[in-house]
Amino acid sequence: MASDFKVTPWEVSGDIDYDVLVKRFGTSRIDDALLDRLSSYGDLHPLLRRGIFYSHRDLGAILDAYDKGEGFVLYTGRGPSGDTHLGHLLPWMFTKWLQDVFDVKLYFQLTDDEKFLFKHELSLEETREMAYENALDVAAMGFDRDKTRIILDTANIEQLYPLALKVAKKVTFSTARAVFGFNNSNNIGSIFYTAVQAAPCFLESEEQGRNVACLIPCGIDQDPHFRVTRDVAPGLGYLKPALMHNKMFPGLGGGDKMSSSDPDSTIFTTDGKKAVRSKIGRAFTGGCVSAEEQREKGGNPEVCAIFKYQFFLFEEDDDKLDEMVRRCRSGEMLCGECKMALSEKVNVFLEGHQRRREEARSYIGEMTYKGFEW
Numbered sequence: 412m413a414s415d416f417k418v419t420p421w422e423v424s425g426d427i428d429y430d431v432l433v434k435r436f437g438t439s440r441i442d443d444a445l446l447d448r449l450s451s452y453g454d455l456h457p458l459l460r461r462g463i464f465y466s467h468r469d470l471g472a473i474l475d476a477y478d479k480g481e482g483f484v485l486y487t488g489r490g491p492s493g494d495t496h497l498g499h500l501l502p503w504m505f506t507k508w509l510q511d512v513f514d515v516k517l518y519f520q521l522t523d524d525e526k527f528l529f530k531h532e533l534s535l536e537e538t539r540e541m542a543y544e545n546a547l548d549v550a551a552m553g554f555d556r557d558k559t560r561i562i563l564d565t566a567n568i569e570q571l572y573p574l575a576l577k578v579a580k581k582v583t584f585s586t587a588r589a590v591f592g593f594n595n596s597n598n599i600g601s602i603f604y605t606a607v608q609a610a611p612c613f614l615e616s617e618e619q620g621r622n623v624a625c626l627i628p629c630g631i632d633q634d635p636h637f638r639v640t641r642d643v644a645p646g647l648g649y650l651k652p653a654l655m656h657n658k659m660f661p662g663l664g665g666g667d668k669m670s671s672s673d674p675d676s677t678i679f680t681t682d683g684k685k686a687v688r689s690k691i692g693r694a695f696t697g698g699c700v701s702a703e704e705q706r707e708k709g710g711n712p713e714v715c716a717i718f719k720y721q722f723f724l725f726e727e728d729d730d731k732l733d734e735m736v737r738r739c740r741s742g743e744m745l746c747g748e749c750k751m752a753l754s755e756k757v758n759v760f761l762e763g764h765q766r767r768r769e770e771a772r773s774y775i776g777e778m779t780y781k782g783f784e785w
């Protein structure tokens with residue numbers, strides 16, 4: 412049943428119907444007209460071409476602000492609850508493309524407070540330590556160092572708190588409960604938390620003393636926070652933040668979302684070559700039981716996790732992707748060969764990422780908002 416799925420910032424489950432989700436959340440599709448407009452600024456990113464970044468709120472207003480020379484800022488973030496995995500990198504890659512195309516500032520929020528509040532097993536010291544490790548992954552994406560500021564909630568609370576307070580005063584408990592499904596057993600920190608995630612939307616306006624538009628590229632699971640933020644923004648004298656949403660990055664097990672809680676079907680940015688090969692080797696492909704049968708009947712890329720990886724991140728060339736589908740369906744290429752090819756690509760990518768990640772240790776201190784020290 413289409414409605415049998417759940418998408419909230421803290422839980423994604425079931426078979427997500429992304430069309431239904433757009434209706435449920437009240438967002439808009441990134442349609443052909445918007446894609447056309449976007450392509451006038453730079454070659455469309457594959458994630459846009461393939462409908463992975465597929466939904467938005469007020470993207471047109473951001474482009475208008477840019478065209479008029481008023482500018483805008485980008486804002487995205489990460490909840491540091493463990494190692495970064497490939498699914499986290501997807502919106503970051505896209506954010507990097509946006510930063511390159513529009514040459515704009517980026518605020519990147521690390522929510523050590525959020526993960527402390529929502530994961531009972533984690534201490535604040537641990538989430539702060541993970542925030543540092545995650546920041547290395549952020550830096551490894553190659554964002555413009557001068558134009559990117561990394562926010563750590565517990566370190567930057569002086570700047571965030573006045574804004575969070577203004578937001579919090581306008582959001583009732585009944586709204587928080589309706590939007591996030593809170594009940595009497597949730598701790599009171601988690602009820603306040605949305606206000607902290609809302610705050611960076613307005614930082615640039617505060618810094619410049621004028622209203623600056625803000626665009627948030629993020630997984631669609633984060634939309635509820637910003638729906639609340641958008642509702643209160645005008646009452647606080649700010650512009651509503653705009654959003655671009657991506658679909659969830661699939662797990663290797665064939666599910667809809669890669670999740671750290673299932674490490675065998677998740678590729679972390681720190682994984683070694685052997686781990687990558689063995690995780691991909693065990694991935695769900697939907698292939699036939701025997702090679703003979705598959706040569707005869709062919710495979711089914713639609714359900715195959717390996718194919719999804721190529722589609723989402725690892726094969727940018729549409730023609731090559733089509734060829735992959737053809738060879739799979741015809742039974743010409745079997746799962747083993749396909750898995751090896753993907754492992755190779757993932758390992759080449761991770762080798763570069765891990766090198767850039769290590770290099771980042773020397774300069775990450777210069778990218779922190781207001782120069783906080785780790």
Ligand code: TRP
Pocket residue numbers: 420486487488489490520521522525608627628629630633
């Ligand atoms: N809540 C997000 C997470 O758990 C982290 C986050 C903070 C974020 N600010 C954001 C994500 C803005 C996207 C956009 O990962």
